[in-house]
Amino acid sequence: MITNPPWEIVKPNAKEFFQEHSAVVTKNKMTIKEFEKEQDKLLVDEAVRDLWLAYLSTFAHQSAWFRAAPQFKFQSAVVNGKKTGSDINLYKLFVEQCANLLRDGGECGIVIPSGIYTDLGAKGLRDLLFNQNQVTGLFCFENREEIFEGVHRSFKFVVLTFAKGGSTIQFPAAFMRHKVAELATFPAQMGLQLPIELIRRLSPDSHSVMEFKSAIDMQIAEKMLKFPLLGETIEGTWNLRLTNEFHMTNDSHLFKTEPGAGRLPLYEGKHFHQFTADHGQPKYWLNENEARSDLITARIKQAKKLITASTVSAEVKPEMMQLDYESYRLAFRDVSASTNERTFIGTILSPNRFCPHTVSLENVFFDSIKNDKIIYNCTNINHRERIFLIAVLNSFVLDYLFRQRVTSHVSFFFVYNMPIPRLTATDPAFLPIVHRAAQLICITPEFDELAAAVGLESHRDGVNDANERAQLRAELDGLIAHLYGLTDDEFAHILATFPLVDEAVIAATLAAYRNYVHNENRL
DNA sequence: GTCACCCCATACATCTGGCT
DNA sequence: AGCCAGATGTATGGGGTGAC
Numbered sequence: 001m002i003t004n005p006p007w008e009i010v011k012p013n014a015k016e017f018f019q020e021h022s023a024v025v026t027k028n029k030m031t032i033k034e035f036e037k038e039q040d041k042l043l044v045d046e047a048v049r050d051l052w053l054a055y056l057s058t059f060a061h062q063s064a065w066f067r068a069a070p071q072f073k074f075q076s077a078v079v080n081g082k083k084t085g086s087d088i089n090l091y092k093l094f095v096e097q098c099a100n101l102l103r104d105g106g107e108c109g110i111v112i113p114s115g116i117y118t119d120l121g122a123k124g125l126r127d128l129l130f131n132q133n134q135v136t137g138l139f140c141f142e143n144r145e146e147i148f149e150g151v152h153r154s155f156k157f158v159v160l161t162f163a164k165g166g167s168t169i170q171f172p173a174a175f176m177r178h179k180v181a182e183l184a185t186f187p188a189q190m191g192l193q194l195p196i197e198l199i200r201r202l203s204p205d206s207h208s209v210m211e212f213k214s215a216i217d218m219q220i221a222e223k224m225l226k227f228p229l230l231g232e233t234i235e236g237t238w239n240l241r242l243t244n245e246f247h248m249t250n251d252s253h254l255f256k257t258e259p260g261a262g263r264l265p266l267y268e269g270k271h272f273h274q275f276t277a278d279h280g281q282p283k284y285w286l287n288e289n290e291a292r293s294d295l296i297t298a299r300i301k302q303a304k305k306l307i308t309a310s311t312v313s314a315e316v317k318p319e320m321m322q323l324d325y326e327s328y329r330l331a332f333r334d335v336s337a338s339t340n341e342r343t344f345i346g347t348i349l350s351p352n353r354f355c356p357h358t359v360s361l362e363n364v365f366f367d368s369i370k371n372d373k374i375i376y377n378c379t380n381i382n383h384r385e386r387i388f389l390i391a392v393l394n395s396f397v398l399d400y401l402f403r404q405r406v407t408s409h410v411s412f413f414f415v416y417n418m419p420i421p422r423l424t425a426t427d428p429a430f431l432p433i434v435h436r437a438a439q440l441i442c443i444t445p446e447f448d449e450l451a452a453a454v455g456l457e458s459h460r461d462g463v464n465d466a467n468e469r470a471q472l473r474a475e476l477d478g479l480i481a482h483l484y485g486l487t488d489d490e491f492a493h494i495l496a497t498f499p500l501v502d503e504a505v506i507a508a509t510l511a512a513y514r515n516y517v518h519n520e521n522r523l
Numbered sequence: 524g525t526c527a528c529c530c531c532a533t534a535c536a537t538c539t540g541g542c543t
Numbered sequence: 544a545g546c547c548a549g550a551t552g553t554a555t556g557g558g559g560t561g562a563c
Contacts, residue, residue: 007536270548335549
């Protein structure tokens with residue numbers, strides 16, 4: 001069976017529909033408000049209205065059927081007790097239907113998006129392929145040279161082959177290829193055998209496949225795996241919870257285009273970089289009271305839920321609640337790509353800034369119930385640990401792992417699947433990392449409190465000089481490579497996977513790593 | 524007790540605009 | 544012309560809520 005199925009999703013697109021019926025509607029140049037106004041006008045026309053309703057009505061039953069049909073039971077899977085939710089992708093339906101239609105031993109070759117091996121929503125299909133079929137090849141292209149015209153150049157797609165029956169122990173794979181001709185030599189002369197058992201250990205939640213390009217990649221991943229995954233809740237040490245704050249569209253009623261009294265800035269991903277803040281002027285501001293009341297409402301809801309689920313009868317006291325934006329917090333950009341100079345870009349934000357959903361945030365304060373009492377503002381992680389964590393996440397070593405998973409978004413589940421040592425102040429390797437990262441972060445007065453909390457005098461202990469900062473960053477990266485027990489060869493390999501990073505930076509980082517081989521405990 | 528509807532958290536065959 | 548960094552709209556599962 002050989003097929004190149006459609007890659008569309010079963011979902012209405014209002015702008016696409018109304019574009020057909022209006023000279024004014026364009027797909028991406030209109031704001032939501034302009035579009036809604038135009039949509040209302042168009043719907044006054046009864047003919048347009050009927051067509052629109054007919055269009056909308058074609059989705060509900062298709063959707064319901066695909067979700068309920070027994071032959072499509074692998075479209076969704078359970079991750080951490082929750083069913084994965086995602087769009088109905090035609091490519092996903094085709095994969096499952098191909099598996100259904102094959103006779104035992106029958107073979108299938110199919111051209112589909114890379115989501116099959118990366119997306120959370122395709123976990124069920126991966127399990128189907130790994131457990132009830134033998135995957136015989138996963139050859140992955142990046143569309144950089146426009147193999148498919150009209151498809152975005154950064155889009156990735158795969159040629160997947162499998163045979164029905166049995167199960168997969170390992171399969172040959174190649175990633176980020178650009179030439180169709182290379183398919184001819186795969187898997188005989190190129191590609192790597194990926195063991196399913198390793199995939200499961202590396203991504204226990206999602207069973208997503210990392211883009212290993214050589215044996216040393218597998219060796220490094222194996223080595224890093226000895227540390228617990230960030231999403232694993234471990235008693236007696238720090239843990240991380242992720243969240244989003246405001247949605248660019250759904251919460252746009254809160255956004256003002258001018259600063260003013262009582263207003264706080266909306267801080268977007270482009271406004272920070274690794275260990276730095278304040279790149280460029282904000283575009284929106286929010287009235288603190290309005291924004292606060294929205295956030296408190298959500299928080300009260302969560303607290304009530306906790307109370308309902310417990311045997312406690314308590315009044316929720318919103319005035320007790322501290323909100324995340326009032327604290328220093330970890331933040332990282334959602335939109336990124338593995339082909340960018342760097343993929344994971346995060347920092348610690350100072351208080352009194354709000355963020356849109358394209359900035360993923362640490363959930364600092366939450367409420368919980370202990371000993372029949374509601375405890376407000378519980379925290380999972382202190383300032384030193386928070387700085388340690390961002391230092392590790394921003395390192396070349398972790399970024400290298402991110403780049404083997406990320407396509408265009410740094411989703412929560414990628415972060416939760418990172419192996420990260422949960423070091424604390426009692427570990428000798430902890431403070432040298434925290435101290436350096438704090439010097440990089442605490443460079444303006446807003447960070448004075450954070451500086452004081454982690455052992456600096458004030459932001460004046462921070463480092464502003466570009467050369468000194470580069471040196472600190474190199475040392476951090478070197479220390480973190482040692483933290484994972486990486487060898488010289490392994491770390492050099494990791495650094496070589498960043499083609500857009502300045503060579504001087506790479507050289508300084510490697511030098512810093514080598515320096516610590518001989519000075520293990522130097523502070 | 525059941526159903527219809529709403530809210531929340533999350534994901535994404537894209538598209539635009541700035542920069543070099 | 545190519546790279547990079549978002550902006551945006553909408554569906555999903557899942558849980559809550561209120562009407563009947």
